[in-house]
Amino acid sequence: MTARTQTRTRRAAPDDAVEARLPWWAVVLPALAFAALLLLIAGPGQAEAATGDPAVGRLLGLMVGLLSR
Incomplete structure (x- = not known):
């Protein structure tokens, strides 16, 4: 016995x-990729000077x- 296939599809309104x-x-x-690229542009010296917490x-x-290796 064959089964019928459903051919109608409901279109999204x-x-x-x-x-x-x-x-x-x-x-x-x-x-993370954006932060890493921003650090590469700014350089490690400028990034450390901009932070308040050592x-x-x-x-x-x-x-x-680690990224420069």
Whole structure:
């Protein structure tokens, strides 16, 4: 016995909202890439001078050092 296939498709109405959900890394990775490129442009000396916390400056310097290898 053969089964019938459904050939009709429901078209979306113009007022139907399309919901798109992004995974967490789709937001985090571009933000990290932007921060890394900004650090490469600014240089480690300027990034450390702009921060108030010395730990943040050391972390930024370490990240730049790791990226420059």
